[in-house]
Amino acid sequence: MFATCSRTLKTNANFASLLQRFESTLVIAEHNNEVLAPITLNAITAAKKIGGDVTVLVAGTKCGPVSEQVSKAKDVARVLVAEGDAFKGFLPEALTPLIVATQKQHNFSHILTGATAFGKALLPRVAIDFDVSPSSDIIGIKSPDTFVRTIYAGNAIQTIKLKDNIKLVSIRGTAFEAAAADGGSAKIEQAPAGDYSPKLVEFIKQELVKSDRPELTAAKVVVSGGRGMKSGDNFEILFKLADKLNAAVGASRAAVDAGFCPNDMQVGQTGKIVAPDLYIAVGISGAIQHLAGMKDSKTIVAINKDPEAPIFQVSDYGLVQDLFKAVPELTEKL
Numbered sequence: 001m002f003a004t005c006s007r008t009l010k011t012n013a014n015f016a017s018l019l020q021r022f023e024s025t026l027v028i029a030e031h032n033n034e035v036l037a038p039i040t041l042n043a044i045t046a047a048k049k050i051g052g053d054v055t056v057l058v059a060g061t062k063c064g065p066v067s068e069q070v071s072k073a074k075d076v077a078r079v080l081v082a083e084g085d086a087f088k089g090f091l092p093e094a095l096t097p098l099i100v101a102t103q104k105q106h107n108f109s110h111i112l113t114g115a116t117a118f119g120k121a122l123l124p125r126v127a128i129d130f131d132v133s134p135s136s137d138i139i140g141i142k143s144p145d146t147f148v149r150t151i152y153a154g155n156a157i158q159t160i161k162l163k164d165n166i167k168l169v170s171i172r173g174t175a176f177e178a179a180a181a182d183g184g185s186a187k188i189e190q191a192p193a194g195d196y197s198p199k200l201v202e203f204i205k206q207e208l209v210k211s212d213r214p215e216l217t218a219a220k221v222v223v224s225g226g227r228g229m230k231s232g233d234n235f236e237i238l239f240k241l242a243d244k245l246n247a248a249v250g251a252s253r254a255a256v257d258a259g260f261c262p263n264d265m266q267v268g269q270t271g272k273i274v275a276p277d278l279y280i281a282v283g284i285s286g287a288i289q290h291l292a293g294m295k296d297s298k299t300i301v302a303i304n305k306d307p308e309a310p311i312f313q314v315s316d317y318g319l320v321q322d323l324f325k326a327v328p329e330l331t332e333k334l
């Protein structure tokens, strides 16, 4: 009996390692035709953790420079490239049939995106085509089919086993180290050809805010303002502080809803998730939905005139003071 059990165990272990070798992940690159978005490097690390070969799909109009960058990233075995006008504006309606065609040709076990606006628009569309369930905002990988994510605005952690044959997963960038941008030499191949022009939508234009400040989700320092800032004009004092610290500027949802700043600055459950080395919360009370987006920051500083504000419960350093006095003084002293 014992001999049979141990043989069965051994067989299972062999089978598991055989399966492991058959894992193969497709990562969908996020970029602007010139530069790869850092989240793709985080997704490559997650893909490597799943096991097996990592392939990255780069689709764009003239995305040669990005394909080159991806081919040099560590742990990438292959880059598939699709170029054409169909991918103007990176519309999910154009990218979805490309991903479906790529999947039909290569039969990946996993398809990964970042849990960004790009990934959020794309993954559910791909999932519909394969009739599988996408899993979003994954923060941990226990095995090729077992993943960890947060629920209840980050207040609980859930481990889930995915039973679909094709596992569609978006990953939280802050939960995975970025793969090294060089050291690799992946081969570059063409993605399946086809007419991917969307029939129901057409890309007209996009207006992007140009900023010399670091991108919010990639910045090492983030200064965020809340309703306590009282107006959009007052954010100027945060921009001045941010310039001294080479920081990105974020905001609470209340500040965004009040029209103080654009919604791409929102940090939190329904905004961006950040985990910088230093997060300075100014005039922000610390609602759980805001904490969900920043509580993994290494050092949290809060400036608030209310000593009872919940933000002080998660902050490493707290300053109970009027922000209109504290922030200019801090900026001057830096």
Ligand SMILES: Cc1cc2nc3c(=O)[nH]c(=O)nc-3n(C[C@H](O)[C@H](O)[C@H](O)COP(=O)(O)OP(=O)(O)OC[C@H]3O[C@@H](n4cnc5c(N)ncnc54)[C@H](O)[C@@H]3O)c2cc1C
Residues within 6 Å of the ligand: 225, 226, 227, 228, 229, 251, 252, 253, 254, 255, 266, 267, 268, 269, 270, 271, 272, 282, 283, 284, 285, 286, 287, 288, 289, 290, 293, 303, 304, 305, 306, 309, 321, 322, 323, 324
């Ligand atoms: C489904 C859902 C999703 C949500 N998603 C998000 C999200 O992604 N991100 C997010 O931020 N919120 C989110 N919210 C909203 C959240 O619940 C809070 O309403 C919001 O975070 C409050 O923003 P705030 O802290 O800026 O404003 P308030 O709670 O009004 O706090 C303002 C703070 O400023 C302080 N203050 C005022 N004047 C001064 C001064 N002169 N000097 C110093 N301090 C001052 C006050 O003491 C107060 O603590 C969500 C809510 C829901 C229901």
